[in-house]
Amino acid sequence: MNVPHWEVMLREVTGIVGVRGALIVSADDGLVVADSAMDGLETTDVAAFAASLIARALRTTTAMRTAAPSRLQVSAEGGTLFAVAGAEPLWLVAVADTTAELGRLRLLLGDLAVVLA
Amino acid sequence: MTDSIPTLPSTTQGLAFLDLGERLRQRGQFEAAATVALAGLVRYPALADAHDLLARIRADQGHDAPAIAAWRAALECEAGHVGALKGLAFIAFRAQNFVTAEQYLETAASHAPHDATILAALDRVRSAAPAPAAETFRLDDPASGLLLFDAQGMRLTGGIGPGSGERDADATAAEASGLAREADRATRFLRLGPWQQLVMESVDARVAVLALGAHATLLVRRSATTPPGRLLATSARAAELSRAWLEQSS
Numbered sequence: 001m002n003v004p005h006w007e008v009m010l011r012e013v014t015g016i017v018g019v020r021g022a023l024i025v026s027a028d029d030g031l032v033v034a035d036s037a038m039d040g041l042e043t044t045d046v047a048a049f050a051a052s053l054i055a056r057a058l059r060t061t062t063a064m065r066t067a068a069p070s071r072l073q074v075s076a077e078g079g080t081l082f083a084v085a086g087a088e089p090l091w092l093v094a095v096a097d098t099t100a101e102l103g104r105l106r107l108l109l110g111d112l113a114v115v116l117a
Numbered sequence: 118m119t120d121s122i123p124t125l126p127s128t129t130q131g132l133a134f135l136d137l138g139e140r141l142r143q144r145g146q147f148e149a150a151a152t153v154a155l156a157g158l159v160r161y162p163a164l165a166d167a168h169d170l171l172a173r174i175r176a177d178q179g180h181d182a183p184a185i186a187a188w189r190a191a192l193e194c195e196a197g198h199v200g201a202l203k204g205l206a207f208i209a210f211r212a213q214n215f216v217t218a219e220q221y222l223e224t225a226a227s228h229a230p231h232d233a234t235i236l237a238a239l240d241r242v243r244s245a246a247p248a249p250a251a252e253t254f255r256l257d258d259p260a261s262g263l264l265l266f267d268a269q270g271m272r273l274t275g276g277i278g279p280g281s282g283e284r285d286a287d288a289t290a291a292e293a294s295g296l297a298r299e300a301d302r303a304t305r306f307l308r309l310g311p312w313q314q315l316v317m318e319s320v321d322a323r324v325a326v327l328a329l330g331a332h333a334t335l336l337v338r339r340s341a342t343t344p345p346g347r348l349l350a351t352s353a354r355a356a357e358l359s360r361a362w363l364e365q366s367s
Contacts, residue, residue: 041307049303056296057317063288064277064322064338065196066227071318074300077310081303095307106345 003034009112010036013092016108018100020079023047024116027054028089041095050083050093071110084109086116132161138170142177150174165195172204181208192280197228202280203235206242215246216253217279220260223340224279227321239342254358259286262338265359268331270294274362278338289336293326297334300326314352316345325352335359 006024013022014036021037023046030051035043057069072083079097082105086092092113096105134157141150154171161167172187185208191201206221222239229235255261259276266272270291276282277289296315304312315326318341325337325348337352 046307049299049307053296053299053303056292056299057315060289060292060296060326061317061319061322061324063285063292064324065281065285066322066324066338067319069317069319069324071316073316074304074312075314075316076304076312078304079309081307081309095309 006034006116007036009115010034013094013105013108013112014038016096016100016105018098019094019096019105021046022092022094024086025050025083025091025093026089027051027091033090037095046081046093046095050081050091053081054083054091071106073106082106082109084113086113090116092116132157132164132166135166135170138174142170142174145177147174147178163194165191165198165201168194169198169200169204172201176204176208181211184208193282196282197224197280199225199229199232199235202228203238205279206238210242210245215242217260218242219246220262220340221279223342226342227340230321254355256358256362259283263355263359264289264293264336264338265329265333265362266290266294266336267333268294273333273366277336293336294334297326297328301328314349316348318345323348325349327352327356329356329359329363333359333363 010022013019021041021043023035023043024033025047026033030048032043032047037043053072053074057072061067061069070085074081079095080102082094084092092109094105094109134153138150138153141153151171151174154167154174157167158171168187168191172184172191175184175187185205188201188204191198202221202225206218209218209221219239219242222235222242226235226239254263256263256265256274260279261275262278264272264275264277264286272287272290276286300312300315304310312328317324321341323339323341323343327335329335335356337355339348
């Protein structure tokens with residue numbers, strides 16, 4: 001799968017009501033590989049923070065002697081950040097506001113991450 | 118129950134006492150079996166399988182406290198020893214402590230995901246257990262999978278589940294506090310507001326990290342088979358308990 005296909009995939013994610021943006025991130029360096037976002041959402045910022053969170057989550061699970069995380073969800077008062085692991089080092093990341101159907105978004109990200117290769 | 122291969126430097130012949138002790142146990146000759154196991158432990162005090170053998174003998178004799186002590190010794194020798202985890206689950210189940218039994222079995226399943234006997238035991242425990250709403254929490258029990266720590270990453274109470282020690286809990290608290298700080302930084306910068314909770318999922322665990330104000334954070338660890346909604350419901354109840362604990366401690 002190539003970048004144009006990824007962008008089609010990301011638009012499917014942002015098609016869910018309440019999703020402000022979706023992107024594919026290289027977790028190694030926090031760079032955006034592909035993105036689809038509403039105005040006002042800086043995907044470069046999202047990618048950098050997502051990569052940092054993924055690295056911290058990995059250190060935590062290592063301390064717990066559990067396997068590396070394949071999903072990450074950070075919930076805040078004004079929305080949620082989702083990250084799902086694809087083929088290493090890629091992660092599929094989405095930012096949603098409080099109106100989004102999180103169960104549906106979670107499932108879609110999981111399905112799409114499988115084909116992220 | 119003993120099917121793993123000892124990893125200590127030793128000859129196969131030198132560990133024959135394990136087979137002999139097990140055969141005596143199966144024949145019901147518990148005193149003779151215990152004598153064999155204890156003699157083996159004198160020679161191999163760090164051999165988890167030897168502690169496991171002694172524990173099974175004691176459990177068969179109905180001596181739960183020595184059995185628990187021996188299985189805990191096995192876990193000290195070999196963290197994640199499946200036989201010891203199954204044994205501790207058995208004792209907990211016999212005492213009708215279904216939550217603890219389930220936790221031990223979930224940990225065993227994470228170490229041996231293809232062991233059908235563990236999955237069958239998990240089904241049995243879950244069918245015998247009361248509804249999840251009746252789950253009780255004990256913050257001071259490291260086996261509960263509830264870990265409370267302060268903003269500096271210092272453990273306040275709790276642990277990260279069966280088979281893990283204080284050192285693992287302390288290391289987790291230190292790392293998870295950094296994760297919590299990063300979550301707070303990210304959500305504020307991305308204009309999502311103050312963070313409330315973070316969930317991590319892996320093939321062998323589901324973990325929730327909850328903000329309890331500026332000074333404390335709660336980590337809840339459950340098995341990978343725990344439904345996401347149940348993890349959040351459990352975490353919310355554990356957070357209430359933690360807030361009460363913090364108020365009492367301050």
